[in-house]
Amino acid sequence: MTPIIEAVGLRKRFGKTLALDGLDLVAEPGQVLAVLGPNGAGKTTFVRTVATLLRPDAGELRVAGHDVRREPNAVRRAIGLAGQSAAVEPAMTGRENLELVARLFGQDARSARANSARVLDQLGLADAAGRLARTYSGGMRRKLDLGASLVGAPRLLLLDEPTTGLDPRSRIELWDAIRALVERGTDVLLTTQYLDEADHLAGRIVIIDHGRVVAAGTPTELKQRAGRNVIEVHARDRADLARVAAALAALDHGEARVEEATRRVSVAVEAGADRLRDALRSLDAADLAVDDIALRPPTLDEVFLALTGQPLEQTPDDTAGQPAA
Amino acid sequence: MATTAPSIQPSATLAASTLGIAKRGLLKFLRTPQLVVLGTIQGALFLLIFRYVFGGAIGAGGLSYVDFLVPGFITTGILFSGMGAAAGVAEDLEQGFVDRLRSLPIPRSAVLAGRALADTAVVVWGLAITTVIGFAVGFRLHGSLTDALAAFGLLVVLGFAFEWLFITLGLFAGNAQAAQGMALLVFPLTFVSSAYVPVESMPGWLQAVATHQPITVMVDAVRALTQGPAAEALLGHGAGFYVVRSLLWAAGILAVFVPLAVARYRRG
Numbered sequence: 274m275t276p277i278i279e280a281v282g283l284r285k286r287f288g289k290t291l292a293l294d295g296l297d298l299v300a301e302p303g304q305v306l307a308v309l310g311p312n313g314a315g316k317t318t319f320v321r322t323v324a325t326l327l328r329p330d331a332g333e334l335r336v337a338g339h340d341v342r343r344e345p346n347a348v349r350r351a352i353g354l355a356g357q358s359a360a361v362e363p364a365m366t367g368r369e370n371l372e373l374v375a376r377l378f379g380q381d382a383r384s385a386r387a388n389s390a391r392v393l394d395q396l397g398l399a400d401a402a403g404r405l406a407r408t409y410s411g412g413m414r415r416k417l418d419l420g421a422s423l424v425g426a427p428r429l430l431l432l433d434e435p436t437t438g439l440d441p442r443s444r445i446e447l448w449d450a451i452r453a454l455v456e457r458g459t460d461v462l463l464t465t466q467y468l469d470e471a472d473h474l475a476g477r478i479v480i481i482d483h484g485r486v487v488a489a490g491t492p493t494e495l496k497q498r499a500g501r502n503v504i505e506v507h508a509r510d511r512a513d514l515a516r517v518a519a520a521l522a523a524l525d526h527g528e529a530r531v532e533e534a535t536r537r538v539s540v541a542v543e544a545g546a547d548r549l550r551d552a553l554r555s556l557d558a559a560d561l562a563v564d565d566i567a568l569r570p571p572t573l574d575e576v577f578l579a580l581t582g583q584p585l586e587q588t589p590d591d592t593a594g595q596p597a598a
Numbered sequence: 599m600a601t602t603a604p605s606i607q608p609s610a611t612l613a614a615s616t617l618g619i620a621k622r623g624l625l626k627f628l629r630t631p632q633l634v635v636l637g638t639i640q641g642a643l644f645l646l647i648f649r650y651v652f653g654g655a656i657g658a659g660g661l662s663y664v665d666f667l668v669p670g671f672i673t674t675g676i677l678f679s680g681m682g683a684a685a686g687v688a689e690d691l692e693q694g695f696v697d698r699l700r701s702l703p704i705p706r707s708a709v710l711a712g713r714a715l716a717d718t719a720v721v722v723w724g725l726a727i728t729t730v731i732g733f734a735v736g737f738r739l740h741g742s743l744t745d746a747l748a749a750f751g752l753l754v755v756l757g758f759a760f761e762w763l764f765i766t767l768g769l770f771a772g773n774a775q776a777a778q779g780m781a782l783l784v785f786p787l788t789f790v791s792s793a794y795v796p797v798e799s800m801p802g803w804l805q806a807v808a809t810h811q812p813i814t815v816m817v818d819a820v821r822a823l824t825q826g827p828a829a830e831a832l833l834g835h836g837a838g839f840y841v842v843r844s845l846l847w848a849a850g851i852l853a854v855f856v857p858l859a860v861a862r863y864r865r866g
Contacts, residue, residue, distance in 0.1 A: 321697075324697075324701045325700075325701065326697055326700055326701060346703050349702060352701065354697065354698060356694040356698070359694075360693060360695045360697065362622055362625075364629040364630055365625055365626075373618055373621070373622055374698070374702070376610060376614065376615075376618050377610050377615050377618055377619075377699070377702045378610065378702065378703065379703065
């Protein structure tokens with residue numbers, strides 16, 4: 274099978290910042306690939322390059338078998354793009370928005386109408402189809418934007434941080450919509466800063482930082498390497514921190530992280546609720562007072578630390594000084 | 599094994615995609631009452647102020663002031679109603695609408711051409727409104743009807759040319775506010791011209807600027823076409839003299855700003 278996306282040594286520079294620094298990535302058809310990474314990691318640059326909005330400086334990039342530089346129009350026919358903002362026309366109805374994009378895909382009036390109706394129905398927007406998009410909620414607009422990327426029946430859907438800025442309910446609704454699409458056989462490339470989003474949607478996750486892939490695998494593989502859950506304890510007394518850390522570290526033979534300033538201690542654990550009970554028991558046995566204790570999924574920061582041995586750096590232009598080898 | 603797309607769709611043609619994008623621009627205008635109503639009221643208000651408040655103090659040679667003013671007012675109106683395009687283009691860039699269009703299999707020139715077409719239609723609407731108000735406050739034709747229609751046609755051409763100036767500003771500005779700010783250069787351009795007062799009433803150094811800038815030539819073309827011999831006597835040349843120069847200016851504006859806008863758009 275031809276990979277749906279095949280990037281080899283992809284490089285893109287903006288002024289002094291190397292946004293993509295020799296990125297290698299292969300996406301097989303029939304799956305959702307999530308590109309996970311902090312702000313400034315190069316996620317958006319990568320999606321924009323796949324969407325033919327940016328030309329790579331060096332390296333190879335083929336989308337659906339077509340070279341992005343030599344055959345951009347063939348690539349454009351194969352993709353649908355939904356960016357970070359809802360790029361819909363507020364002064365047009367939901368239906369008009371989709372029909373416009375369908376017509377621009379070269380569909381005749383009849384199939385544009387039929388496809389728009391089908392997509393609106395799929396996304397649960399049929400009732401709002403005749404309303405101007407400016408009356409839509411943020412979540413509905415994002416769905417309509419997703420619809421605009423679908424109405425051309427693309428082989429590959431590109432979603433750049435599709436749920437950023439959405440409230441939790443709209444976020445879950447959009448996840449459902451994306452999952453339904455995948456079941457219908459559309460390939461998806463999505464970028465996100467949220468591990469849980471990648472976990473919910475993707476069959477394969479690629480973690481990138483500074484424009485390079487730092488880890489890749491299925492969600493399960495990555496989480497096994499990073500710990501399935503995190504127990505976080507807020508110690509009442511600063512003097513107890515070391516003992517709290519020791520008690521937590523003993524749970525799963527993991528290494529506890531101590532944050533002095535916030536009196537927080539956290540540790541990665543495999544089994545969730547059982548270990549939480551164990552934690553409470555051993556803290557109690559050692560007579561350690563806590564203000565708060567919680568079980569939560571690992572943050573991107575923690576996954577990153579576990580996988581790369583390095584904490585997430587917040588400055589995206591650290592690579593600026595490196596030689597472009 | 600190579601996979602092929604289930605159905606290869608034809609790309610939209612240049613004409614079809616241009617019209618689709620133009621339709622969106624028009625609907626945006628028509629369905630934003632603030633734009634339609636406020637723009638119209640603002641135009642009417644300024645015309646009334648010039649006609650009835652300043653008008654009495656301004657001498658216009660052989661013409662009555664209303665006959666002098668209205669051609670100037672209508673001509674500069676194409677800049678005032680056109681300057682919205684700069685902010686519109688910048689907004690489309692900011693909000694990702696342009697990215698969506700650039701990711702579609704359509705000719706790249708369709709996006710800008712569609713925009714220019716829609717915005718020119720908006721300019722024509724403004725043109726029609728100010729013309730009607732002009733007649734209501736006492737403006738009259740003193741030339742032939744054919745000449746008047748020619749004036750209208752000339753204004754549409756000029757409106758189209760100026761659209762490309764504003765589109766270029768919008769593409770370079772980066773955000774809507776900056777674009778709006780840049781579009782304010784319309785004010786010195788329109789006021790330092792023969793649009794509202796005779797150039798002769800200005801100090802010498804300013805007269806030199808006002809006489810030779812394109813707005814003056816265009817205003818005088820419309821004046822000569824609508825006011826006949828009286829205007830030609832006042833201006834010193836026949837209508838043809840000004841019309842040809844106006845068209846040359848329009849061609850020059852297009853020759854500079856179309857390639858500039860297209861190059862900027864392609865770069866992304």
